[in-house]
Amino acid sequence: MARPRLIRLLIATGLTVGLVASCGGTTKNAEQSSGGTASSKAADPNAAMKKGRKVGFLPKEIDNPYEKIIDDGGIGAIRELAGEGKEVGPSDASAASQVSYINTLIQQKQDAIVIAANDPNAVAPALKDAMSKGIAVVTFDSDAAPDARQVFVNQAESEEIGRSQVRLVAKQIGGKGKIAILSATPNATNQNTWIGFMKDELRKPEYKDIELAKVAYGDDDDQKSFQETQGLLQSIPDLKGIIAPTTVGISAAARYISSSPYKGKISLTGLGTPNQMRQFIKDGTVTEFALWDPNELGYLAGYAAAALASGQITGKQGETLKAGKLGDRKIGKNGEIILGPPTVFTSANIDQYNF
Known part of the structure; x- marks a missing residue:
């Protein structure tokens, strides 16, 4: 008599384990689909750009002059939209150093994080954690794993x-x-x-x-x-x-x-x-x-971050980002937005530029 009871117990246990495993798998897949290049929530292009949004810009390293120009452009865009932008980051170009700053920005309850990733995969878990807490994530210049951000602002093709x-x-x-x-x-x-x-x-x-x-x-x-x-x-x-x-x-x-x-x-x-x-x-x-113009790259990333945080876009292909002075930009495959073609500088034209 013990054996039938044992069999029933094993079957019941197996079903329970199977259900738990299925729920675990479903939860994981749901998390993956809600992150990445687009949110499961529909975009509202007519949503108001929310004021007072806090956006943290995280460069490859804080002392990189090029990254500073980008972040200044992004912070300028956020101020233009009545938000608060700030630049934080490590003094060395390592992914491990960036992760600690991502965690700090999460703790500070920033509305969006804009990052130039030093390693696409090493920063991914922290960025996914940010998205799971409702923080919009935009990458620029150097992308992270596609499922660890919603939009990548690429300087050029x-x-x-x-x-x-x-x-x-x-x-x-x-x-x-x-x-x-x-x-x-x-x-x-x-x-x-x-x-x-x-x-x-x-x-x-x-x-x-x-x-x-x-x-x-x-x-x-x-x-x-x-x-x-x-x-x-x-x-x-x-x-x-x-x-x-x-x-x-x-x-x-x-x-x-x-x-x-x-x-x-x-x-x-x-x-x-x-x-x-x-x-x-x-x-x-x-x-x-x-x-390209790095200030404009940051400006575009700033507008993308604010639009994500306001629900105007989700990062889905085909959506339109309203990018202030840069005009409307279409979101392409894998949540990519292109700034534009690079400029070639020579002795004939270099004095026309100041950045």
Whole structure:
């Protein structure tokens, strides 16, 4: 008689476990679908932009001049919308450091967090925690895992950024020779995406005489980028060009080259701000480089954060973001909003820009 009772007990226990497992799975899936690129709640484009919203801007590192320009643009947008914006962040470009700031912003009950992620996955759990507590999450410049934010404000089409860097350096070195890439951190989402497109561009027949000799990492640190530039030039004697798709890296590399015997012999291009690079364009160290307006990038991210926090958008593809002076912007696949194409700076136009 004990066995039938035991069997009934096991069946009942199994059903209970199955139900618990099913509920656990359902809850997990529901959490995943409510986060990420779009909320399950419908957007109301006509909702009022709520005043007094608090938005925290978290750059890769607080001392990065480029990131400071972006955050200033974003804070300006939030003030324009009668909200409160502030910049907080680590002094080093590490994901672990960013996580502690995300947790602090959650504790402070910010309405939105705008972040340039140092690592797409390392910051994801903390960002998901923020979203679960009703905090809107926007990434800019360098994306996080798509299910850990609602909107990614991209400075330009990633493919065009990567391929255009190869076109610039190829023109400067006459289509042949060894080149190197001086990147930021090894896990930086934007850098790795651009480098992927650079490598793909180099596979085209027209670049058959160009060899990518090395990818080096300066960790978005001025001194390390300076030293990495020195190391590249000393370890690859026949190096013809360097691409530095990081504002910290290109300015540090230009500073080293400008006072070295390599000036005039090595081509340097990449992504930099006009104010950082003006002297190196003027003295002939660099002939051309590219970038977008980082202040406008931050401004767009600020409007996205405020619109999310007010319920005007959710991050769903096809929605329209009303972005103040930048006009209406359509939200694309995976919650991506594009600022616009980069500008190429040369001696002919660099004095027209001040950022």
